[in-house]
Amino acid sequence: MKLLLWLLLFVLCWPLALLALLLWPLLWLLSLPFRLIGISVEAVFALLRALLLLPARLLGHRGS
Known part of the structure; x- marks a missing residue:
C-alpha cells in the first residue's frame, strides 16, 4: 500500500517539481528589483x- 502511495505521489508531483525548477530563475529575476x-x-x-x-x-x- 505504501509503495502505491509513493508511486502516486511521484506521478502527481513531478510536473510541479519540473515547473518550479523551470520558473525559479524567472522568479529570481523578478524579485531582484525588490x-x-x-x-x-x-x-x-x-x-x-x-x-x-x-x-x-x-x-x-x-x-x-
Missing part, C-alpha cells in the same frame, strides 16, 4: 541612525 529597493531602504535607515546618534558618540557614549 531586493535592491530593500537594500537601499536599509542603507537609508542606517544613515539616519548614524546621523541621529552622532552627537552621543561625539560626547563619548559607547553604543553596543
Whole structure:
C-alpha cells in the first residue's frame, strides 16, 4: 500500500517539481528589483541612525 502511495505521489508531483525548477530563475529575476529597493531602504535607515546618534558618540557614549 505504501509503495502505491509513493508511486502516486511521484506521478502527481513531478510536473510541479519540473515547473518550479523551470520558473525559479524567472522568479529570481523578478524579485531582484525588490531586493535592491530593500537594500537601499536599509542603507537609508542606517544613515539616519548614524546621523541621529552622532552627537552621543561625539560626547563619548559607547553604543553596543
